[in-house]
Amino acid sequence: MAKRLNYLFRSTKGLILVAIAMIGLETAMFGMLSGPMAEWGVRDFVVRVLKMDLVQAEREGRIIILYHSIAMAVVAIETYMITSLLKMKEFYKLAVRVLITVGYLLAMVFGMGFAYWGHNWAFHGLYIAGLTLIFFAGVLLTIALWPWNKEYYQTDKAYSRTKKGVDVERVAFFAAALTTVISALFGAIPGSFFGNGFEVFLAENIIRYPEKTTMEYSVIGHLHIMLALIAIMITLIVGRWLNFKGILHKIAMPLIILGTIVLNLGVWGVATPLEPIAHMIIYVGATPAMLGALMLVIFTWDKLIREGVAGIKKPNGWQKLKALLRDPLRFGPMWQMVFMNFTTSFIGIFMAVRLDEIFRVWPAREERIELTGHWHVLSAIIATIILLYYGDMLGLKGKLRKIYGWTIIILSDLACGAVTIFEMKRLFIGEAVQQPLVNTLMLLMDFGLGMLLVVLAMVMIWRLVDLFKKKGRWTEEVEHELSAEVNK
Amino acid sequence: MKCTLWTSILILALLVACAPVNLNAPAPIFDTGVDPDSWATIPAGTFLQGQAAKPASIDYDYEMMVTDVTLGQYVGFLNEALASGTLKVDGDKIVGPYPGDEFRGVKHEVRIEAGDYIIVPTDDPSSRFTFDGARFMVKATWENQPMTNVSWFGAWTYCGYYGWRLPTELEWEKAARGSGDDRPFPWGYDITRNNANFYTSRDPFENMASFGSRTTPVGFYNGQVYGDYTTLNSASPYGLYDMAGNVWQWTGDVYEGMHYRFLRGGSKDTYDMDLRIWVRNNATPTYFSPGVGFRCARNP
Numbered sequence: 156m157a158k159r160l161n162y163l164f165r166s167t168k169g170l171i172l173v174a175i176a177m178i179g180l181e182t183a184m185f186g187m188l189s190g191p192m193a194e195w196g197v198r199d200f201v202v203r204v205l206k207m208d209l210v211q212a213e214r215e216g217r218i219i220i221l222y223h224s225i226a227m228a229v230v231a232i233e234t235y236m237i238t239s240l241l242k243m244k245e246f247y248k249l250a251v252r253v254l255i256t257v258g259y260l261l262a263m264v265f266g267m268g269f270a271y272w273g274h275n276w277a278f279h280g281l282y283i284a285g286l287t288l289i290f291f292a293g294v295l296l297t298i299a300l301w302p303w304n305k306e307y308y309q310t311d312k313a314y315s316r317t318k319k320g321v322d323v324e325r326v327a328f329f330a331a332a333l334t335t336v337i338s339a340l341f342g343a344i345p346g347s348f349f350g351n352g353f354e355v356f357l358a359e360n361i362i363r364y365p366e367k368t369t370m371e372y373s374v375i376g377h378l379h380i381m382l383a384l385i386a387i388m389i390t391l392i393v394g395r396w397l398n399f400k401g402i403l404h405k406i407a408m409p410l411i412i413l414g415t416i417v418l419n420l421g422v423w424g425v426a427t428p429l430e431p432i433a434h435m436i437i438y439v440g441a442t443p444a445m446l447g448a449l450m451l452v453i454f455t456w457d458k459l460i461r462e463g464v465a466g467i468k469k470p471n472g473w474q475k476l477k478a479l480l481r482d483p484l485r486f487g488p489m490w491q492m493v494f495m496n497f498t499t500s501f502i503g504i505f506m507a508v509r510l511d512e513i514f515r516v517w518p519a520r521e522e523r524i525e526l527t528g529h530w531h532v533l534s535a536i537i538a539t540i541i542l543l544y545y546g547d548m549l550g551l552k553g554k555l556r557k558i559y560g561w562t563i564i565i566l567s568d569l570a571c572g573a574v575t576i577f578e579m580k581r582l583f584i585g586e587a588v589q590q591p592l593v594n595t596l597m598l599l600m601d602f603g604l605g606m607l608l609v610v611l612a613m614v615m616i617w618r619l620v621d622l623f624k625k626k627g628r629w630t631e632e633v634e635h636e637l638s639a640e641v642n643k
Numbered sequence: 644m645k646c647t648l649w650t651s652i653l654i655l656a657l658l659v660a661c662a663p664v665n666l667n668a669p670a671p672i673f674d675t676g677v678d679p680d681s682w683a684t685i686p687a688g689t690f691l692q693g694q695a696a697k698p699a700s701i702d703y704d705y706e707m708m709v710t711d712v713t714l715g716q717y718v719g720f721l722n723e724a725l726a727s728g729t730l731k732v733d734g735d736k737i738v739g740p741y742p743g744d745e746f747r748g749v750k751h752e753v754r755i756e757a758g759d760y761i762i763v764p765t766d767d768p769s770s771r772f773t774f775d776g777a778r779f780m781v782k783a784t785w786e787n788q789p790m791t792n793v794s795w796f797g798a799w800t801y802c803g804y805y806g807w808r809l810p811t812e813l814e815w816e817k818a819a820r821g822s823g824d825d826r827p828f829p830w831g832y833d834i835t836r837n838n839a840n841f842y843t844s845r846d847p848f849e850n851m852a853s854f855g856s857r858t859t860p861v862g863f864y865n866g867q868v869y870g871d872y873t874t875l876n877s878a879s880p881y882g883l884y885d886m887a888g889n890v891w892q893w894t895g896d897v898y899e900g901m902h903y904r905f906l907r908g909g910s911k912d913t914y915d916m917d918l919r920i921w922v923r924n925n926a927t928p929t930y931f932s933p934g935v936g937f938r939c940a941r942n943p
Contacts, residue, residue: 193914194843211827211834211919212694354695363925365749365900431750511751518891518906518926520913586912587769587933588664590855 159622161633167239168548168632170256172618174232175545177263178225178538179611185221185267186608191601208273216355220270220282224263226381227289230335231259232541233388234296239637240395241328242307247299254292261285290343293336300329313400315408323408324399328391330412334419335384341426342377345370359526363519369426376425380418382530382537383441387415389540390448393488396544397455398642407450414444434507445500452489459486483560484551485642487543491536494568498532498575513582521581528578532571535604539567542611548637549614550628562610570603664854666768670784671847673869677862679713679787682706683818683881684943690817694921696825699813707810707818708938710861710884711789711892712801714781718772720801721763721779729804730762732776737762739800749900753927761929762797769933787860789890789936795904795928798893798937809895810940812923815907819887819920821880827919829879829886834918838877839864839888840911841918847872849911856911858889858933887918890936902927910934 162169186192187201188209202209209217234255238248262285269278301307302325309315309322316323348370358375361367367375391411399407418440424433456479463478464470470478480486506514506525514522546559573596584592621627684706692699721737724730730739743757765774770792771785793801802808810818819829828834836844840859843849847869848857862884863869866876879886886892891906903925909918912934916922926935 211832211916212696212825214916215694360923363751363901363903365751511753515751516927516930518924518930518932519903520917520924585769587666587854590664590851590853591662593855594851 158633159629162622162629164256165252166633166635167235167637168635169629170235170252171232171545171548173256174228174235174259175542175611176615176618177260178228179608179615181221181225181228181263181267183608183612185271186604191597207271209271213270215357215360217270218357219355220266223286224259224266226385227259227262227286229385229537229541230289231255233385233392234292236392236396236544236637237296237300237328237332237388240392240641241300241325241638243299247295251292251296251299254288254295258285258288258292262289286343290336290339293332293339297329297332297336300325300332302326302329311400313404315405323412324391324395324404327408327411327415328388330415331384331388331391334415335381335388338377338380338384338419338422341373341423342381345373345377359523360519362522362526363515372430373426376422378530380422382533383418383422383444384415386533386537387411387444389537390451390492393540393544394451396547396637396641397451397458397485399451399454401454403450403454407447407454410443410450411447414440414442414447416440418444445496448492452492455485455489483557483564484543484547487560487564488540490564491540491543491567494571495533495536498536498571499529502529502575502578517581525578528574532574535567535571539563539607548635548640559610559614563607566603566607566610568603570600570607573597573599573603662853666854667782668850668854670788670857671870672784673847673860673863673867675787675860675862675865675867677710677865677884679708679710679716679861681709682941683709683883685814685818685881686822688822690820690822691825692813692816692820692921694919699817701813701817704943705810705814705940706943707814707881707883707940709882711890711936711938712798713786713861714771714788714790715786717790717793717801718779718781720804721772724800724804725779730800731759732765733759735766736764737774737797739796741796741799744897744902745899747900752900753902755902755928760796761794761931762800763793764931767792767931788858789861789885791858791890791933791936792931793893793936794931795893795926797931799895799928801937802895802939805939807939807941809893809937811896812894812905812907814940815886815892815894816920818881818883819879819908823880827921828877829883829920830875830877834887834915835875837864837873837875839885839909839915839918841888841909841915842912844888844911858911858936859885861885861889863889887920888913890934891924891932893935893937895940904928906935 163173164170184201188198192198201207234251238251261281265278265285266282269275269282302321307322307325308320309324310320314322314324356371358378361371418437421433421436421440424430424436429436459482460475460478463481464474467474502525514525542563543560546556546563551559577593577596577600580589580592622629684704687701687703689698689700691697721730724739725732725737730737738759739762741755741758741760744755746752746754764770771782771788773780773782799809820826826832828838830838840846840848840856840863842856843851844856846859848859849855864874864877865884867874877887878884886908888909889911890908891910892908894905894907896905904927906924906926907922909922917924
């Protein structure tokens, strides 16, 4: 038993497994409370069986705690990956992991207990304590990532480095971690302010009001930047996993650092007198960050093609395409980043450009669908990238690797594509005749996400069964570090 | 083989998605027994406003329509106002005069100057009325259903035509909640499918495989049994019906620096969460939809 607990709570892969399982459980359980599940009566059944206490006036508060608890587990997974991929002092690695693990578990278990099963204020205190521990883990991680320590200088010229040898990729990780910690305050401070008496609000519900308080702007900025930073961090993590290097790495890393800093300045500016130009600053920051990600996509796909056609003298287009697609676990994260543009970035840009002419002519509830839809899709895409990397960590090989990878890619893209069409449906169909289209889109969304959860459940059951074996896979994984598994 | 199966499923899904919808599918006729010409008095006093249930006060008595304005009532008005020259035909819409709003140049604010604005469209297939170029007629079976596809200007003009007005958001909210408690719905604290007309509430007017959710007659949720469908009496504490669900209701406030007009009550097209008393929606005053209607208020 002690050995298994040691694996689950002290090894990198064990910690990631626990966090993925917790997210999967929470998503499956609380996903039954909304959308089609509510339509089909599943919500009422779940509420009755689990004896939930859902007060109508507290719905917004419940949702805020729900997605914070999921987000904290995602941040924990990224932290485990960073602490395993990058060099740092053992003390920091241990301290960061202990803090963030205790933190996200407290936030998740007691936060959800508070939100959905009556108001036990001790639970609320433990939820806040959990979030606080995660914040301190972030501070420690930032310190641990300090790049101007000679110990961490980059000696290999194939990677982005300064003349003195400072590892520019590490600077990018550091910048993302530092700005994440600062940006967390933009949520924590108004969170405490609004939390006093539960006068909560969802940002999408106040977006059209011309007068917003500084605290409201702060919340709006916070939710945008935290998701953007989680996305930037997963880009850096995947880059490290796939051993991003060469000229593209040298171009990409400064771009990502610049993008991260400017993007943050813009978002923080939303809560200051800079608000009128904040969006312009955000665009200026988002562009280099996205260009940096594009470099990673080009590098990885080029590498996949080169590896795949090695041995073929003059490969044709078909052979190159086959080479590109032969490993969905390495092709997938990059494809998801590209696909994200169609479901999130381009939608966001289109909305910004035609806001007053199109989207603000529609009712606010229609605009809300677009706003919430596009960040749900972005969150889902980040989750699938983590799952694809996790598939590689599991050591999946052969047909199983292909099935696992392509299932995640196809199902998630099906669901996310359907969400995007659903968001934009008013552009091409009227309310009175939309129902058949809506039914089909809902079916695709539910099928895609539902089957994705089934796949995840199968993996989790497999891992659970493995844990009961004396010499299961877990006994090998207990010593694994991701830095040793970086692609050559 | 597998590929063919998946392609077939995808094609089938797309075909289903493009299936035509019969907008003129007949609706069942039920007599709710609720008089759409009746008004309820809301007494002056305090009540708990909003999601946070903060004390608010209205220091005058006022009256509000017990039901939404019906198609029968609105079509009567259109014919009368068209004949009197208050309204006129302008291409594919009926327009009427509006004195304009003060423009403050706030970000995203659209200037609304004095002029003629859309009241109702005349050629929208989802409208429950017809127009032959001279007179309006209610389509069969829709007489006692709430007027929809009416712009804010159309609602504002209707109420003003009879010497009434649109309720303010505060008036609307008090009329829906009453002054006794912090209930989220006009009838109390919980919602079931038999309380109101909302998305997938499975009322006799709904067909989610085809035209989706449709409006129910005004005052439908009054505890009556219609055939094999039982409703719960869902009137507000002051006796108003359909203050949650069926159609969003235009309210009268014109806010500084904002051209949007606010809607309350949720509709046949929204989930139950939007039926909570404090939920606000808004749109440009020219917006109309099969899910938007209104009711009037007046001073006694």
